[in-house]
Amino acid sequence: NISSNRYELKIPPGIKPGEKIKLAIGSQKNQQFLNCKIQIKAHRFFTRVGNNLKIQTEMTLLQAVLGGEIFVPVISGKKIALRIPPETPNGQVFKLKGKGMPIKSKPSEFGDQMVSVQVVLPQNITDEQRQLFEQLDQLS
Incomplete structure (x- = not known):
């Protein structure tokens, strides 16, 4: 069950809002991919x-x-x-x-x-x- 596990997602520097990162989860035999859409919170100055x-x-x-x-x-x-x-x-x-x-x-x-x-x-x-x-x- 994906919802009960924690996963680490490496976000590359310079990624823009709306871009997607594919996260591989599970074993190599039973691997699944999760597409993560990046949202970036607005900064108070920039x-x-x-x-x-x-x-x-x-x-x-x-x-x-x-x-x-x-x-x-x-x-x-x-x-x-x-x-x-x-x-x-x-x-x-x-x-x-x-x-x-x-x-x-x-x-x-x-x-x-x-x-x-x-x-x-x-x-x-x-x-x-x-x-x-x-x-x-x-x-x-």
Whole structure:
């Protein structure tokens, strides 16, 4: 009875949702095959597009205007530095080459990670900050 036994299924890196893996069960004389359809739970940060990953992250207004550095999570669990050039528009997409999903047919190669940066406007600015913004407005 298949339902009362546990089986180990080896899932290759880079497998995509909807792909099937054939699992051989039983002895060689009495072997049966079980087709397993892969379902992948959605990640809370990353969206998969083929072998690439998409993520949305934030930058401050100052980083958008003057440039700077932000730290972006990658699928390995680490964070890597991403240089933001001066005058970066809201919604700009940066490509992190080789930081996406492993490619199933070439497990040593990886897709890319696409990072969309969103400007977060300051909240509850002080009177001094408001005056500085007004001075900037007058210079424009």
